[in-house]
Amino acid sequence: MYSLWNLVSINFRRLVKLQLMKVDAVKTLNEIKTKLHESSDLKTRTMQFFGTQVSICYFAPITDNLLLNNSLLSPMLAYPFDSESDVLTTLKEKVLANQEVTEFTDLQSAVDKLLAGNTLVLVDGADEILGCDLEKITVRSVEEPPTSVVIKGPREGFNESIKYNLALIRRRVKSDDFVVKMMEIGKLTKTQIAIVYFDSLADKSIVKDITKRLEKIKIDGIIDSHYLVSYLQRNTHSLFKQIGDVEKPDILVGKMLEGRIGIIVDGSPIVLTLPFTLLEELQNSDDYYSQPIRVTFVRVLRFVGVILAVLLPGLYIALEKYHYKILPTEFLITIMNTTQGIPFSPFVEILFVILLFEILYEANLRMPQYFGMAMSIVGALILGETAVNAGLVSPPAVMIVALSGIAFYIIPGQAAQFSILRLCAVIIGACLGLYGVLLFCVFVVSYLSSFDSYKSAYLAPTAPYIPEDQKDTFMRKTIKEMKLRPKSIANNRKHSVRRGENED
Amino acid sequence: MKINCRQLSIIVFMSFISLKFLALPSLLYVYSGNMSYLVALFMMIIDGLYVFLILDLMKKCGQKNLYEFMRECLGAFLSKIILIVLIIKYALVAANISKGLEFFVVENLYTEFNWVVFVLPLIILVGFMVYKGIRNIARVSEMICWAIVIGAIYIGLKAIAGVDVLSYLPMFHDGVLPLFESAYVHLSWFGSATFLLMLFGKVDFSKEKKNQMVKYLIFAILLVQFLYFVFYGLFEVTSATHNYCISDISQFTSGQSSINELSWLVVSLWIVAQAVQLALYCYCIVQGLNMLFNLKGNTLSILIVLTYLFLWSLIGENTIGLEKVFFTHFASIITLVTQYIVPFLLLIGYSVKNRRKKYKQGEKLDEKIKNTVQS
Numbered sequence: 001m002y003s004l005w006n007l008v009s010i011n012f013r014r015l016v017k018l019q020l021m022k023v024d025a026v027k028t029l030n031e032i033k034t035k036l037h038e039s040s041d042l043k044t045r046t047m048q049f050f051g052t053q054v055s056i057c058y059f060a061p062i063t064d065n066l067l068l069n070n071s072l073l074s075p076m077l078a079y080p081f082d083s084e085s086d087v088l089t090t091l092k093e094k095v096l097a098n099q100e101v102t103e104f105t106d107l108q109s110a111v112d113k114l115l116a117g118n119t120l121v122l123v124d125g126a127d128e129i130l131g132c133d134l135e136k137i138t139v140r141s142v143e144e145p146p147t148s149v150v151i152k153g154p155r156e157g158f159n160e161s162i163k164y165n166l167a168l169i170r171r172r173v174k175s176d177d178f179v180v181k182m183m184e185i186g187k188l189t190k191t192q193i194a195i196v197y198f199d200s201l202a203d204k205s206i207v208k209d210i211t212k213r214l215e216k217i218k219i220d221g222i223i224d225s226h227y228l229v230s231y232l233q234r235n236t237h238s239l240f241k242q243i244g245d246v247e248k249p250d251i252l253v254g255k256m257l258e259g260r261i262g263i264i265v266d267g268s269p270i271v272l273t274l275p276f277t278l279l280e281e282l283q284n285s286d287d288y289y290s291q292p293i294r295v296t297f298v299r300v301l302r303f304v305g306v307i308l309a310v311l312l313p314g315l316y317i318a319l320e321k322y323h324y325k326i327l328p329t330e331f332l333i334t335i336m337n338t339t340q341g342i343p344f345s346p347f348v349e350i351l352f353v354i355l356l357f358e359i360l361y362e363a364n365l366r367m368p369q370y371f372g373m374a375m376s377i378v379g380a381l382i383l384g385e386t387a388v389n390a391g392l393v394s395p396p397a398v399m400i401v402a403l404s405g406i407a408f409y410i411i412p413g414q415a416a417q418f419s420i421l422r423l424c425a426v427i428i429g430a431c432l433g434l435y436g437v438l439l440f441c442v443f444v445v446s447y448l449s450s451f452d453s454y455k456s457a458y459l460a461p462t463a464p465y466i467p468e469d470q471k472d473t474f475m476r477k478t479i480k481e482m483k484l485r486p487k488s489i490a491n492n493r494k495h496s497v498r499r500g501e502n503e504d
Numbered sequence: 505m506k507i508n509c510r511q512l513s514i515i516v517f518m519s520f521i522s523l524k525f526l527a528l529p530s531l532l533y534v535y536s537g538n539m540s541y542l543v544a545l546f547m548m549i550i551d552g553l554y555v556f557l558i559l560d561l562m563k564k565c566g567q568k569n570l571y572e573f574m575r576e577c578l579g580a581f582l583s584k585i586i587l588i589v590l591i592i593k594y595a596l597v598a599a600n601i602s603k604g605l606e607f608f609v610v611e612n613l614y615t616e617f618n619w620v621v622f623v624l625p626l627i628i629l630v631g632f633m634v635y636k637g638i639r640n641i642a643r644v645s646e647m648i649c650w651a652i653v654i655g656a657i658y659i660g661l662k663a664i665a666g667v668d669v670l671s672y673l674p675m676f677h678d679g680v681l682p683l684f685e686s687a688y689v690h691l692s693w694f695g696s697a698t699f700l701l702m703l704f705g706k707v708d709f710s711k712e713k714k715n716q717m718v719k720y721l722i723f724a725i726l727l728v729q730f731l732y733f734v735f736y737g738l739f740e741v742t743s744a745t746h747n748y749c750i751s752d753i754s755q756f757t758s759g760q761s762s763i764n765e766l767s768w769l770v771v772s773l774w775i776v777a778q779a780v781q782l783a784l785y786c787y788c789i790v791q792g793l794n795m796l797f798n799l800k801g802n803t804l805s806i807l808i809v810l811t812y813l814f815l816w817s818l819i820g821e822n823t824i825g826l827e828k829v830f831f832t833h834f835a836s837i838i839t840l841v842t843q844y845i846v847p848f849l850l851l852i853g854y855s856v857k858n859r860r861k862k863y864k865q866g867e868k869l870d871e872k873i874k875n876t877v878q879s
Contacts, residue, residue, distance in 0.1 A: 323613060326768040432625060434768065435609055438775050439625050442644065443632065449643035450636040463643035464511060 025055040025124040028107070032057060032120070035111055045073075049081040054091075058119040064136035068119060071099055072132055088126040096121075102131040112190065137161055142168070145247035145269065147412055153289040154250040162192050162266035168249040169196060173256075177201075183214060185228075189221035192266040193228075196252075201259040203490045206454045210261060210274060225265035225272050232263075232274065235451050239417050242453050244273035244280055251285045259491020275454035275489055279461070279473060281411045282306075287476060295476040302410045303474065309407035310418050313350050314425030314437050316400045320346045322433035339394045347430035349393050353401040354423065356383065361405075460488030506708040511642035513720040515784065516555055518645050518652075519696045520548065520724035522781045523597075525656065525750040525774070526604050528693045529735045533743040535686030538672050540743075541732040543686045547694040548728060550844075552721045554697040557847050559717065562704055564854060570704040571795035577853030584796060586846055591792040593698055593842040596835045598785040598809075599816045600692065602626075605778045606817065612751050612771045623817040626779060627810050633783035634790055634806055638706055641783050648776050655773040656727060659750060660734045663757045667737030692835030695843035702788040750774055786813070 029044055036042055044057040054076070058068065075095045081087065092101060102118070104110035110129045114120050117135030142164070144150075145157035158165045166180060181195040193214060197207060210232065217231050225245070233242040244260070246252045247270055252262050255273050263272040282302050287295045320339075324332055342349060360379035384402075387393045404422060408415040421444065428436040449463050461469035469488045471477040485491055507515075524544065532540035565573040574583035605626070606619045633641055687694075735749050738756055746752040754770050786809045793805035 323768065428625075432622060433613065434772065435613055435622060435775060436625060438772050439629050439779060442648075442776055442779055443629050445647050446629070446633050446636065446640055446644050449647070450640045457643070459643065459647070463646045464508065465646050 023122050023124060023126045023129060025053040025122045028122050029055045029057060031107065032111060032114070047076070049087050052087045053124040054087060055122040056119055057114065058134070059114065059117070062117040062136055063119055063134050067134045071134065072096065072119060088123040091121060091123065091130060096130070096132060100133040104129045104131060115190065137163065139164055148247050148251065148285060150286045150289070153285055154248065156249055157247050158249065158269040158271060160267050160269055162194055162264055165264050165271065166194060169253060172249055172253045181211065185214060185217050186219055186221040189223070191222040193222070194264040195261060196256065196264060197261040198256055201257065201485070201492050202261050203259065203455065203492055206275065206490060207261060209454065210263070222265060223267065225263065225268040225270045228263060228265065228272060232272070234453070238451070239420060240448065241414060241417065242276055244276040245270045245413070246273055248285060254285070254288065258486050259489050275456035277453065277456055277460050277488060278448065278458055281413050288479070292476045292478050296474065299474050299476065305407040305410035306418065309404045310421045311425055311437065311441070312404045313354065313400055313422060314429030316396070317346045317350055317426060318429035318433040318437050321430065335396055338396055341391050342394050343391070346397070347426070349397045350401060350426055353393055353397050354426065357401055357405050358419065455490035456488060461486070505637050505639045506706055507639055507642040508708050509712040509716060511646060512703070512707050513717050514645050514649050515642055516700070516717065517720040517724045518649060518777060518781065519699060519784065520551065520721065521728055522777050523601065523604070523693050524728045525731060526608060527747050528690065529732055529749045530744050530747050531690055532686050533736070535689060536682045537678065538736055539676060539683055540686065541729055541736060543683050544728055544732055545725065546683070547687055548725045551694055551696050552725070554843060554847060555700065555717065555721065557851065558697055558700040561847060561850050561854065562700070562707060563709055565704050567705050569795060570701050573704055574850065577850055577857050587792055587796045589838060590698070590701060590842050590846070591789055591796065593838045594785045594788040594792065595812065596692060596838060598782055598789065598813065601778055601782045601785065602813055602816050605775065605782070608748055609775065611748055619817050623814065626782070627813050629779060630783045630786050630813065631806055631810050634787045634809070635802060638703060638787060641780060641787060644780055648780065652773045652777050653727065655770050656731060656750065659754050659770055660731050663734050663738055663753045666757070667734055668740060669737060671737055671740040688836055691839040695839040698843045699784055699788050701846065702791040
């Protein structure tokens, strides 16, 4: 019974297919043109080979003209077709043998590929359409990304092409364990997304969860990888970053080796990584190419930098306003001398300088590069100096905010979040003094402790404390000593060794 | 949301040290003089033993919460009464911490101060931590624990040069009785293991390390003894007038009468520790209320607890007498019951229940054998 049903269904499908797909080159071409609203950049050519009409169509801006001529048109025109030859089979097996050819049995998927840069070959009377990948890839060259500059170590950075980015990863990973799962998101942009991970290292349930979340996305377009962030993070309205981003293949591979999963988006040089812990922000790719002792020192410095960046202005106000007795007498006298005659309270003063700093920062970012230097000089030197001389702000206030502002960029990835936290600390410090700032700190720690990023605690391996992972926290041990994969990240083989078993 | 054994050890450690470094040393001195550190030592050892008793009960109860476990062992009525007494105990400790924090902040940080306003951010913080649950409190404790320990050791070491060892002599010049009297009167400052009762079914013992809790407890006792040794050795007969042990030691070392560069660091750490402890005890009250009234969500019970905290903040310094009654005599009885009687009751109840169960199983087996023989 079953085999009979199978036979019937197969024959029915064949019948339907035959009826649906019988290409009439001109008619189908017109259909495609209508589907694409007679788009001007859609180019078509029609040829005749012994009575069989062959049409090709492609989008000129995204098709490599040279490749089109050398790989498709010239071989086609040069091939000695005769009355006996089946044009479609000849094209597939002989003329385009060295090309990546896809066969389409329905018009919609053929049009989708056309939009993605394929050139369609329509043969009269054939039951399929051929698609040749002759896409012109126009990308930036592989450069060192501005946010991940290293002194030692690889300088290659991702660019906007998913193909190039995958190639950069593949060059480093020569394993059958490496998995690339492709999908398309965006009703209009049909952006290609790749989920990359090591099959034996990544937590399967996380991969499944990510895939499910991405599949559920219903959106017109994905322009950059950050479009996916709000769909992937659990605490949507949280101030803090919950998904990692990398711009370099060596960092991505390093993270994947720990069991993380990467999400590459076509058109974006930034690859998202999951799960994410706050500690990742304290780490830098340079750390793994430098002496461990130096790295430990630098990481402690980064941590202190973060605390200074967020709390210094708030603490300054609290101390100046409520707890001046805490300050050493000489220092207090210096502050009193410099703040004498300032018309504003310390709070307004600090707020003013912070505002000035933020405006300068935003202006500097958006300004053309050749204006940048001039802007810095005008902003930092002239404005700051003039404000102090005019008696609007005191030198300690400028110094405190400048120090805090510089410290932000020790961890550039969290600078935006920290600037908001700093503002909160300033307001709380002004209202409640040291007691308020302390409670604010506990609140932030408590808040950060309360959420997990894909089975990984946000503050791990500090809270919860994971002794095994302390080899790469504030202190960094040598690669040889880091035998186990981090337990703070949900991965497939939590206790697996990173190194070979026969090594000491 | 369960916590692991390490987190539990840290919470116990924090609970053991947090209330000990504020007013307690001076209060103990009034009753037991230069032997006060022995009272602390004695009581902390007993508390430590009770920690293990409660941990044993926790392991026996498995996934059940305290009320479910008590109901099985002692029956519903007695369980409800015990829950009420426990809630009172936690409420007293929370009030004690809140008041201690208020006086500590007033004394050390501000000249003009309105606690009713200043308590609001504390209430928000506590509310948030309680809402997020015990795992959140545990993680915050993990983050701040070592800073507090380092701060306390630093203070002690800096002041140790000024300690007069001879001030500890003569020993027991009034006999042993004042020590017991002192221990009883200040019982509410001890009983640091009672909060564990509310963590039944919330601890994951699967990765328990051998002697981990013992190490933390010994460290807590040593730390408290070390600072008490420094405190009584520094202030000698004036110990009773120094109400804030930890900040007074640092002020004494720097030779200034007010808060100074060293003190503020200690003050900061201590405020943080107290805030976390307050959250822990409020969490216990919330859990207790939930079990008592069979509440599904935490929101209502959290609101009740936060209102209670706010109401306590309205009680000013002039009602200090009332507080003393609350935190000494009344609280001592409550602590005696909750910390030292309830765990034993639970143990006895559990043993009786187990024996009954075994007896019933035996009876069934006998019957089966009888039936088999007859057939």
